[in-house]
Amino acid sequence: MIDTIQACDLVIFGAKGDLAQRKLLPALYKLEEYKKIHPDTRIIASGRADWTRKEYIKIAKTAIKKFLTQEINENIWNKFSARLYFLNVDIFKELCFIELKKILNQTKSIIIYYCAVPPSVFSTIFKRLGQINLNLFPARIIIEKPLGVCLKTCKAINDQISKYFLESQIFRIDHYLGKESILNLISLRFANSLFFNSWNNKIIDHVQITISEQVGIENRWNYFDKMGQTKDMVQNHLLQILTIIAMDPPKNISSTSIQNEKIKILRALKTINSENINIKTVRGQYTEGNIQGKKVSSYLEEKGANVKSQTETFVCIKVDLKNDQWFGVPFYLRTGKRLAEKYSEIVIVFKKMPINLFKNNNYNLSQNKLIIRLDPNENIQIDFLKKISGLNEIYQLKNEKIQSNLFTKTNSKKIDAYERLLLAAMKGDQSCFVCREETEEAWKWIDPIIEAWKNSKENTLKLYAAGTWGPQNADDIIMKDGRYWHKFH
Ligand SMILES: NC(=O)c1ccc[n+]([C@@H]2O[C@H](COP(=O)([O-])OP(=O)(O)OC[C@H]3O[C@@H](n4cnc5c(N)ncnc54)[C@H](OP(=O)(O)O)[C@@H]3O)[C@@H](O)[C@H]2O)c1
Known part of the structure; x- marks a missing residue:
């Protein structure tokens, strides 16, 4: 480095x-x-x-x-x-x-x-x-970001910049890559045999990535309405997080090795198009509601709004990968504005125990979870079951959590992503930046989704009240697989 x-x-x-x-x-x-x-x-x-x-x-x-x-x-x-x-x-x-x-x-x-x-x-x-x-x-x-609004416009920006600058001179920011928790994900995966050896479809059941915002459009209606939550958040932040979770071990921790592995994951995303759009995605738009006890208006009543807008302020996508390691492990992504809480997290849900020694006590063994919280406080948590201490029935179990705060009292400097990224640019270190191919591969996957929504005969836009967790359909998408969203607490 x-x-x-x-x-x-x-x-x-x-x-x-x-x-x-x-x-x-x-x-x-x-x-x-x-x-x-x-x-x-x-x-x-x-x-x-x-x-x-x-x-x-x-x-x-x-x-x-x-x-x-x-x-x-x-x-x-x-x-x-x-x-x-x-x-x-x-x-x-x-x-x-x-x-x-x-x-x-x-x-x-x-x-x-x-x-x-x-x-x-x-x-x-x-x-x-x-x-x-x-x-x-x-x-x-x-x-x-945003680097374009589709593959064609992204390529145009990349072509223009590459006429004058070499790839090694170009630093494309996705500020999520400067977050402590995201960088820690790489350490967690590749410095700990506990996680390294468990990171596959034999041990992991599914992955959830949530970026939930409470804010609305904040006077950016014109900008946002042309984008929508999918282009503004999924194409960059959520897909970047997904690639870091799913990538194979890079040869080393150089920017090129990491980016090469991330590109392979972007290429392995199964296409979502008109054939499967309704079972793989849910898009929503907020109506009026309450956020922290205050009444807030609907998207269509925001300042500068076009009352006929069909732009989504919420999206949930079930993503499958076509590689061996992740075969059968869905990644559920959701992000939206005016949701119940402001928080972002990654939840790795491990498979159910293959046996249950505790069934005589009527225990339904809950699945272990590794939770990486990005916002509001960056921390890592493991959910597991343990015996209740004391002279109770010998094997009475309870849910327990181990949590590690990434900014503790001894290391209390909370580093903002822009601090890290500006410093990396000053050092010429591109490992927390996005390369050309990543931006283009991400659009290659996003474009057919946008196209399929546009061409759908059904109205794909579901309304949800501000202050809720989005349309009910976003719960259905995961519940029909016998799973549920990890609750924020
Ligand atoms: N704000 C964020 O948190 C954020 C987050 C992610 C990405 N971005 C991206 O970062 C960029 C800047 O965003 P922003 O929110 O800071 O936008 P902004 O508040 O609208 O500021 C844009 C700046 O560009 C200047 N500008 C426009 N045309 C110019 C010209 N011909 N010559 C010189 N200066 C010119 C404007 O100058 P005047 O003041 O003279 O008009 C203004 O100072 C955008 O690409 C945006 O998508 C922003």
């Missing part, structure tokens, strides 16, 4: 936007606090605003104060703010890039471009940088 912190000129396109202010600035400040940034690294924020450097520094401080969950330390701030610069850049103006080139330190620093701008302007950035040789190795470029 690469572990060198290099001097960088980090150029942020879109410095005024939500991502830059809410995520990138607080994450960079935290990296300063952890002393992870090279002393000569500079942060060159850019945008169409006409700010002076002094004005930008003030704006950055306000953003960090607003979005960081701790007080700003003035000593750290002084060090951090000395790195901040602002340059007026309108991506459509060639001259702005010539000005940018003048201030970059190409000889001493690695130049990293962070495209915190709408994907519609990505190609102009790539081209402008290419035209004046600002694209040349060792420069790096970071882009964010």
Whole structure:
């Protein structure tokens, strides 16, 4: 693994936007606090605003104060703010890039471009940088999801970027890959024989992956309505998690070996199309309801809504894999907005015990579960049965849990995914990033699902009240297999 912190000129396109202010600035400040940034690294924020450097520094401080969950330390701030610069850049103006080139330190620093701008302007950035040789190795470029809205548009972005940058220079972010719990999944699987030897269809019964949100559209109706929950969440986050659970052991822990194994899993996903869409998927849209005791409006009554929208805010998919290791082990995915709780977790459910020595006591032996909680608190839990201690009947059993918090008191620094990913980009470590083929293979699997919904003669959109767990059909999809969703508690 690469572990060198290099001097960088980090150029942020879109410095005024939500991502830059809410995520990138607080994450960079935290990296300063952890002393992870090279002393000569500079942060060159850019945008169409006409700010002076002094004005930008003030704006950055306000953003960090607003979005960081701790007080700003003035000593750290002084060090951090000395790195901040602002340059007026309108991506459509060639001259702005010539000005940018003048201030970059190409000889001493690695130049990293962070495209915190709408994907519609990505190609102009790539081209402008290419035209004046600002694209040349060792420069790096970071882009964010969504990478297109279908295979064709994703390929177009990948083609545009690859005209100017090598794959080794491109860092595609899926911020779930920067989460402690997701990285721990790799350690858990490949550093423990207990799990390594149990990770197959002889021992595992099925897998559940849930990303449940309580928020609605948050004034992003226009963006979201073109996407829907499947393209916005399943194509990237849920499929990325699935690949990490299902992949074979990589040759080593290099980014290429891990990505190669993940690609094999994406290729092994069984197609869902018009023939099986109704038995494999459920899509829903929220109506009005209650979230934490407060009345909330329906999707169609959100600000800016088109009242005829058929876009899904909830999706549940039963995924099967066509490889030997996972034959007969379904992966149930579900994600939605305005659900009962905000939480994300992976549940690995092990097969039932083949024998029951306790049946005389009427025990129905519950299945063991390995639960990896991603949100709200990142932890790992194992559910098992144990004897009740004491002088009771000798073999009285009860359900027990062992839990390991990933951020304990002794290691209390809760690392945000963006902190980890920005640091990895500064080190040139691509292991928590997504490669071209992964993005395209994921769309290859998603596109027929979207197509099948569009062509279905039945209305596939089921309504659910805000504050519930989605349409009843999402329970049916798992219950008809004799299984049930793990309850959040
Ligand atoms: N926000 C998130 O949490 C999040 C999460 C995942 C992915 N993303 C992705 O990250 C990117 C940025 O998202 P965002 O939420 O930050 O969007 P945003 O709030 O709309 O900000 C976009 C920024 O891009 C700038 N911009 C647009 N056209 C420009 C041009 N021609 N020249 C210079 N600057 C231009 C805007 O500048 P003006 O202020 O001058 O208009 C604005 O500052 C998008 O690709 C989004 O899909 C965001």
